[in-house]
Amino acid sequence: MKKIPVLEIFGPTIQGEGMVIGQKTMFVRTAGCDYSCAWCDSAFTWDGSAKEDIRLLTAQEIWNELKEMGGERFSHVTISGGNPALLSNLDELLHIFKEKGIQSALETQGSRWQDWFYDIDDLTISPKPPSSQMKTDFEKLDGIIQRLIANESAFSLKVVVFNDEDLQYAKKVHQRHPSVPFYIQTGNPEVAEENTEKLVSDLLNDYEALIDKVSLDAELNHVRVLPQLHTLVWGNKRGV
Ligand SMILES: C[S@@+](CC[C@H](N)C(=O)[O-])C[C@H]1O[C@@H](n2cnc3c(N)ncnc32)[C@H](O)[C@@H]1O
Ligand SMILES: Nc1nc2[nH]cc(C(=O)O)c2c(=O)[nH]1
Numbered sequence: 001m002k003k004i005p006v007l008e009i010f011g012p013t014i015q016g017e018g019m020v021i022g023q024k025t026m027f028v029r030t031a032g033c034d035y036s037c038a039w040c041d042s043a044f045t046w047d048g049s050a051k052e053d054i055r056l057l058t059a060q061e062i063w064n065e066l067k068e069m070g071g072e073r074f075s076h077v078t079i080s081g082g083n084p085a086l087l088s089n090l091d092e093l094l095h096i097f098k099e100k101g102i103q104s105a106l107e108t109q110g111s112r113w114q115d116w117f118y119d120i121d122d123l124t125i126s127p128k129p130p131s132s133q134m135k136t137d138f139e140k141l142d143g144i145i146q147r148l149i150a151n152e153s154a155f156s157l158k159v160v161v162f163n164d165e166d167l168q169y170a171k172k173v174h175q176r177h178p179s180v181p182f183y184i185q186t187g188n189p190e191v192a193e194e195n196t197e198k199l200v201s202d203l204l205n206d207y208e209a210l211i212d213k214v215s216l217d218a219e220l221n222h223v224r225v226l227p228q229l230h231t232l233v234w235g236n237k238r239g240v
């Protein structure tokens with residue numbers, strides 16, 4: 001049985017981002033990413049700094065740990081990373097979730113396809129804007145989105161916005177796929193800030209500025225603008 005590189009299992013907490021924001025959920029965070037976003041708030045999954053903490057677990061071992069931690073107090077699990085779409089063998093874990101009546105969500109940037117995308121209840125595709133310093137392969141991204149649309153999957157697009165250029169990028173992604181639920185999320189430029197009061201105050205100001213920009217834009221009438229709710233509650237704390 002192929003193993004899954006895991007960095008964190010935590011919860012229950014709430015999903016702080018995107019299409020099911022507020023949903024009570026457990027988290028499984030996998031290691032490894034094909035990107036290296038300039039502002040990644042989970043850089044420890046790919047920059048080597050948490051190399052020693054990576055555990056190779058079977059799907060069953062992950063499930064056992066989720067149960068140990070969450071008991072009967074969860075019915076939803078979110079898989080994030082890193083990029084969990086690098087792992088072709090996540091289907092086993094998703095199979096266990098289905099068997100146990102657990103809803104699943106997954107976060108990925110839309111750089112890789114996996115057939116098990118069809119088995120995710122709430123799939124978030126989060127392409128990266130210019131401020132990340134990553135380059136979007138639009139052919140690949142469009143292909144992934146078209147397959148999900150054809151399958152009538154419940155999925156959404158979410159773009160993190162730090163500046164005006166990012167907002168233009170978000171608009172471009174939205175306009176290419178106008179039927180897909182579209183989320184614009186405030187970027188956190190202070191991922192190392194330990195003063196939560198300062199961080200939250202700055203982020204709320206940024207959120208307000210982003211709302212103002214979207215409000216003034218006639219091409220962004222059908223979008224949802226959200227902060228990272230978990231950051232407003234817990235700051236940059238890990239495992240929440
Ligand atoms: C850490 S990533 C892991 C999943 C996948 N690699 C991705 O980027 O979609 C989870 C989500 O956090 C967002 N994110 C990462 N760093 C952020 C930051 N500094 N501010 C706001 N959102 C951030 C990403 O854009 C993504 O939507
Ligand atoms: N509460 C909470 N919500 C989240 N939504 C996306 C997260 C992520 O890091 O992928 C995340 C996270 O780390 N914590």
Ligand code: SF4
Nearest residue numbers: 033035036037040082
């Ligand atoms: S794609 Fe996601 S995990 Fe990878 S570097 Fe970017 S934000 Fe971080």
Ligand SMILES: [Mg+2]
Nearest residue numbers: 041042080228
């Ligand atoms: Mg996060």
